[in-house]
Amino acid sequence: MHGAVRDGRLSWAGVELPAPGPDGPATLAIRPDHVELAQDGPLRATVTEAVYTGAHVRLVALRGDHRLEAHVAPAQAPRAGDEVALELPAQRLWRLPGDGGDAGASDELRQASGAPSPHADPR
Structure with a gap:
C-alpha cells in the first residue's frame, strides 16, 4: 500500500490507516491472513x-x-x-524501509518477525 504518512496516518485508496514512523512517502504491507472481514x-x-x-x-x-x-x-x-x-489491524501493518522502493522489510522488522536477515551466514 503506497501513500504518504502524515501525523501517524497513511492515506491510501481514500481511507486513512494507522502508520508507524515519520511523515513522508511510505509503503505499508500486511500478510493476507491478517486482513479481516469487518461488519462495516x-x-x-x-x-x-x-x-x-x-x-x-x-x-x-x-x-x-x-x-x-x-x-x-x-x-x-x-x-x-x-x-x-x-x-487492517494496526499491529499487523509493516512499514517497509525508505519510500517503499526497497525490496523488503528492514533487518529490524525481520528480527521482530523472526525472519532471517538476508545478510545472515547460512551455516
Whole structure:
C-alpha cells in the first residue's frame, strides 16, 4: 500500500490507516491472513476472486485501482462480485524501509518477525 504518512496516518485508496514512523512517502504491507472481514467500515472493496484452497479461501478485492488479498475461513468467505468491508489491524501493518522502493522489510522488522536477515551466514 503506497501513500504518504502524515501525523501517524497513511492515506491510501481514500481511507486513512494507522502508520508507524515519520511523515513522508511510505509503503505499508500486511500478510493476507491478517486482513479481516469487518461488519462495516470505511475500507470497502469488491471481491474479484474467491478461491477455495482447503484451509482457507483466498480473496482478491479491489478498491478502485487498489488491490488487497485476504485469506479467510471458508465459512465466512464472500463470493466474487460481493462488496466487503475489510479491516487492517494496526499491529499487523509493516512499514517497509525508505519510500517503499526497497525490496523488503528492514533487518529490524525481520528480527521482530523472526525472519532471517538476508545478510545472515547460512551455516
